[in-house]
Amino acid sequence: MDLNKIQNLKNQAISGILEVNSASELERLRIAYLGRRGELNELLKQLGQLPTNQRVEAGRQINDAKQAIEQTLQSQKNSLPDSSKINDWLDITAPGKKPALGHLHLISQTIEEIAHIFEKIGFQRVRYPEVEWDWYAFEGLNMPPEHPARDEWETFFIDNLHHPKLGRGVLTPHTSSGQLRQMEAQKPPLRMLNIAKCYRRQADASHAPMFYQFEGLLVDQNIAITHLKGVLAYFAKQYFGPNRQTRIRPFHFQFTEPSFEFDVTCIVCNGKGQIEGKRCPVCKQGWMELGGSGMVHPTVLKNGGIDPEKYTGFAWGWGVERLFMMKYGIDDIRLLFGGDLKFLEQF
Numbered sequence: 001m002d003l004n005k006i007q008n009l010k011n012q013a014i015s016g017i018l019e020v021n022s023a024s025e026l027e028r029l030r031i032a033y034l035g036r037r038g039e040l041n042e043l044l045k046q047l048g049q050l051p052t053n054q055r056v057e058a059g060r061q062i063n064d065a066k067q068a069i070e071q072t073l074q075s076q077k078n079s080l081p082d083s084s085k086i087n088d089w090l091d092i093t094a095p096g097k098k099p100a101l102g103h104l105h106l107i108s109q110t111i112e113e114i115a116h117i118f119e120k121i122g123f124q125r126v127r128y129p130e131v132e133w134d135w136y137a138f139e140g141l142n143m144p145p146e147h148p149a150r151d152e153w154e155t156f157f158i159d160n161l162h163h164p165k166l167g168r169g170v171l172t173p174h175t176s177s178g179q180l181r182q183m184e185a186q187k188p189p190l191r192m193l194n195i196a197k198c199y200r201r202q203a204d205a206s207h208a209p210m211f212y213q214f215e216g217l218l219v220d221q222n223i224a225i226t227h228l229k230g231v232l233a234y235f236a237k238q239y240f241g242p243n244r245q246t247r248i249r250p251f252h253f254q255f256t257e258p259s260f261e262f263d264v265t266c267i268v269c270n271g272k273g274q275i276e277g278k279r280c281p282v283c284k285q286g287w288m289e290l291g292g293s294g295m296v297h298p299t300v301l302k303n304g305g306i307d308p309e310k311y312t313g314f315a316w317g318w319g320v321e322r323l324f325m326m327k328y329g330i331d332d333i334r335l336l337f338g339g340d341l342k343f344l345e346q347f
């Protein structure tokens with residue numbers, strides 16, 4: 001053996017390694033040069049045959065060659081494209097990776113469910129602007145400027161947006177603004193379902209600054225409170241199931257006369273108002289309010305171009321999130337807007 005042989009082997013190994021572009025081929029070269037029966041070990045075995053004065057130098061060079069080959073193998077391995085590493089093996093019996101499957105947000109699900117229930121009894125879903133004029137949101141609904149009832153709607157007004165006849169621009173504080181727009185668009189008989197985003201300056205466990213309402217409006221001849229009761233009870237039974245009880249209570253809204261609030265038995269205490277001898281923390285009395293309703297005020301009909309002597313109607317406006325919360329016993333509206341998958345994936 002001469003020392004040139006070691007250098008040649010080293011150079012040959014390095015240039016061979018640098019041309020390889022698959023991990024399996026690199027492994028093959030590693031075994032060929034560095035393996036137990038590899039070329040370098042063969043050289044080491046021959047060391048004994050050398051005269052003592054050359055043996056030390058040859059041993060040093062073999063070690064040096066070994067290190068250089070190891071380093072080249074490593075760096076070539078690191079520079080391989082990812083795909084070449086993946087394609088290295090294929091186990092067709094390995095279990096497949098399931099891509100995470102999403103679903104509609106639970107508010108969207110609820111909206112679809114509501115629309116579907118009302119569609120069956122002839123209510124047509126519509127949408128109106130989220131940026132609305134004061135007339136549609138308040139004044140046309142029998143709430144003139146400065147009327148104290150407006151305080152209930154903590155309204156976002158829009159700077160520098162003003163209509164000469166319809167007043168200031170606002171973010172829709174409730175879906176009731178769709179009532180007049182619908183009356184302008186369609187003559188009775190009409191059945192409208194307006195599901196939309198609403199905005200109010202409010203934020204706590206049961207109020208979000210942006211939330212959804214669904215507004216119903218039915219106008220026809222000879223419409224009475226019994227129709228209102230029947231339609232809303234039908235909806236509650238469809239949405240909550242046959243065992244939930246509902247009731248209506250007298251209330252006041254400017255745009256309906258008479259006006260009501262509509263309650264459903266509380267899911268948390270099962271309508272008892274008590275849990276283990278203590279007051280129910282969610283409803284306190286066994287009933288939960290779902291929203292307002294009433295017989296459309298004659299002034300509102302007139303403002304919508306409908307003759308109140310000839311036609312009557314009823315309307316309601318309820319919160320979408322509230323409905324959902326009362327179906328599943330959720331006590332904080334912020335969970336619905338939080339984007340926490342651990343919560344959202346349950347529905």
Ligand code: DAH
Nearest residue numbers: 174176292293294315316317
């Ligand atoms: N717009 C009312 C609110 O946001 C709810 C409401 C009450 C709507 C009575 C109606 C109704 O259509 O008749 O609080």
